[in-house]
Amino acid sequence: MRILLIEDDKVLQSVVQQSLTDKGHRVDVAGDLSAAKYMWHVQCYDAVLLDLNLPSSDSQTAVPANGLHLLQERRHKGDKTPVLVLTARNRTDERIAGLDAGADDYLGKPFDLAEVDARLRALVRRSQGEDSTTQLAHLVLDRKGRRVLVHDQPLNLPAREFEVLSELMSPPGRTLSKKELSDKLSDFDEALVDNALETFISRLRKKILNSGATIRTLRGLGYLMEEERP
Template sequence: MRILLVEDDAVLSRTMTRHLERAGHRVELARSVDEAHHWWRVQAFDAVLLDLNLPQSTHERSGLGSGLSVLRAARARGDRTPVLVLTARDRTEERIAGLDAGADDYLGKPFDLGEVEARLRALARRASGTGDRVMVGRLVLDRPARRFFVSGQPLELPAREFEVLCELMTPPGRVLSKRELSRRLSDADGLLGDNAFEAFISRLRRKLNGSGAAIRTLRGLGYVLEEDC
């Protein structure tokens, strides 16, 4: 998954980023309200981990949990990215405010990092309407294990290829535009160029040969993963 972590505590954010990246996720870190507004607008994420108690921007004096402004702004523009709010365990008002603002779940500090990852997986599954295992032809995605298998044998993929193929399987048959997929592959500096993107898709297609699944191009629409009949 591609995750936006909004957390100003340097030690905690470093620990969480390291844990999530070791589990195979891509993490973008925002340490303030301004950074969180920026990254959430310019990048596509599978989930957001949001601490409500952030340094306020120069434009806001929001009182309880300035991170609420980030969440409210995203929901106001129609962004439905799953959000897991991180709160102080004894601050009931924070949990209520976060849920009322559009959060999908909350977790009190201190928390277990394994539980954070499990909750993120659950939110992503709920958002995509898919279960733990998804199959197209002989290609199987095991979400909890973060592995692909073909006829029971592991299909080893680099992180970026894994993320794109995972996106195409949530759920299978969903058409994704070139821009949407390119955003998954790109860094903050810009979208992947056309030639680099086409080369990437070509490599991924070759690796799917014999899997019973294929990436189809729908001219003018984008890409879709279907059974290869």
């Protein structure tokens, strides 16, 4: 998944970004209102992790509810990106305000990093109408458990390869261009180059060779996940 983390606390930024990156996600970080507005406008995200108490980089005094205003603005423009709001644990009014503004879920601070990942994945599955498990021939992808099975045997994949396979199987039979895959798997400041993507695809093809599933290259169009033809 490609995630936008909107959080001004530098320590929390670093910890959450590293945790989600270790899970194989691509995480862009915005530390103030202006950066958040710009990044959310120019890039499509699978999910947004939003702190409501977001300062502004403008010369004016920061307003505590800037994150809430940003969320309202995006929803008014028809943006349906799943949003997980971070709130102070005892601020019930803040949680209610976030949900009323269009947030999909909230998480109180302090929080467990594993729960952040689990909630984000659940929101994305819900928004895309996906089950947590997808099967193609004898290949099974379990997003919730972050595991892959071939003929019921576990297939160990590095985080980046798992994310590539997850995108290709969301759902199978859908053609994804190199740009679409690159956007999903890149950081805001560093794109995944074609050679690296081709390397991931090549490795995956070898690892799923006996699964009955295959990754086809459609020249000029991208990649397609489908069952092997007899």
